Amino acid sequence: MRKLTAGLFAAAAMMTATVATAADPIVIKFSHVVAENTPKGQMANxxxxxxxxxxGDKVKVEVYPSSQLYGDNKVLEAMLLGDVQLAAPSLSKFKKFTKKLQLFDLPFLFKDMAAAEKFQQGPAGQKLLGSMKKKGIIGLGYLHNGMKQISASKPLRTPADASGLKFRIMSSDVLSAQFEAVNAxxxxxxFSEVFTLLQTKAIDGQENTWSNxxxxxxxxxxxxITASDHGLLDYLVVSSTEFWDGMPADIRPQVKKALDEAIAHGNKIAAEKATGDRTAIEASGRSKVLDLTAAERMQWVEAMKPVWAKFEGAVGTDLLNAAIAANN
Structure with missing residues (x-):
């Protein structure tokens, strides 16, 4: 009888634990590196x-901005360990998982954000979202920052003007090759050191979006600042394959729909800021914005375009051609 009673108590305890566990919300920790008032920060919120x-209480999203949990260089490792469920690093941060995303660093590949968006939402861009699944990472959507411009301590109108100058770049072999192509x-x-490096003249310039x-x-x-629109700075919203595929089948589509709407919201803000922040920079009088003529821009294109061939093997010819076609 004592054994039976003990067994009943144990079964009841297990049932209680199971009910409690079932009632616990799914927690999604979203870690990113920027402030809450940025397009990425507003998207996350x-x-x-x-x-x-x-x-409601089925899923709880916790947002950790400004590298409160991890920087972009550590967040993917943390994600694979289950410490973070969502992140949005720049597209340059995924080289150890796939070389195909190096496509987005190629200079003058997309003529504008509309072309980049067309490629990303097309078959080739959507297929890229799954390019890291075997490594445990799944892409869920592209978040925009915008087209990059080149700033410097001297006016840059032709590639020859950049010769010998030191430019800060993200950790990207493609971007290294890009500046080496113009003898820079x-x-x-x-990123956190750029202002000080510029202020102390330790570097001569950098590339970034208007908002940054x-x-x-x-x-x-x-x-x-040369209005070059020479490259793309976007982010990839990612999760671990284990976490994403492990969500209940009735929950995951609802979470994805909310994420898609949030990304669209962030992209709209990014587009507005690109225009507004350029205007604010020009109005400040602190920096002179240089618009390139068609002939000047073509010199930059011709100087940097050989970088495409250098990375075509790693990226894939079909992918490169699909990106080029998006400009039409």
């Missing part, structure tokens, strides 16, 4: 709010 509104010196440095140049005040310590 929008996602959190949509999930709370639609899924690329230096891989953390404005929000980080790079325009205050750079005399010239």
């Amino acid at each position: 929008k996602f959190r709010d949509l999930v709370a509104e639609r899924l 010196v690329p230096l891989k440095k953390p 140049i404005f929000s980080k005040k790079f325009f205050e310590v750079q005399e010239y």
Whole structure:
């Protein structure tokens, strides 16, 4: 009888634990490196709010901005360990998982954001989202920052003007090759150090979007900005394959729908900031914005285009051709 009673108590305890576990919400920790007022920060908060509104206590999204949990260089490792469920690193950060995403660093590949969006939402761009699944990472959507411009301590109108100058870049072999193509010196440095490096003249220039140049005040310590639109700076919203595929079948589609809507919200903000922040920089009078003529721009294109061939093998010819076709 004592054994039977003990067994009943044990069964009841297990049932209680099971009920408690079933009632616990799915927690999604979203780690990113920028402030909450940026397009990425606002996208993350929008996602959190949509999930709370639609899924109640079934799913809880916790947003950790400004590298409160991890920087972009560590967050993917943390994700594979289950410490983070969502992140949105720049497309340059995925080289150890796939070389195909190096496509997005190629100079002058997309003529504008509309072309980049067309490629990303097309068959080739959507297929790329699954290019890291075997490594445990799944892409869920592309988040825009915008087209990159080149700032410097001297006016840059032709590739010859950049010769010998030191430019900060993200950790990307493609971006190294890009500046080496115009006889400049690329230096891989953390984003957090760029303002000080420019201010102290340790570097001569950098490349970035209008929103980053404005929000980080790079325009205050750079005399010239060439409106080059020479490259793309976007992010990839990712999760671990284990976590994403492990979500209940009735929950995952609702979470994905909320995420898609949040990304669209962030992309709209990014587009508005690209225009507004350029205007604010010009109005400040601190930095002179240089618009290239068609002939000047073609010199830059011709100087940097050989970089495509250098990375075509790693990226894939079919992928490169699909990206080129998106400009039409």
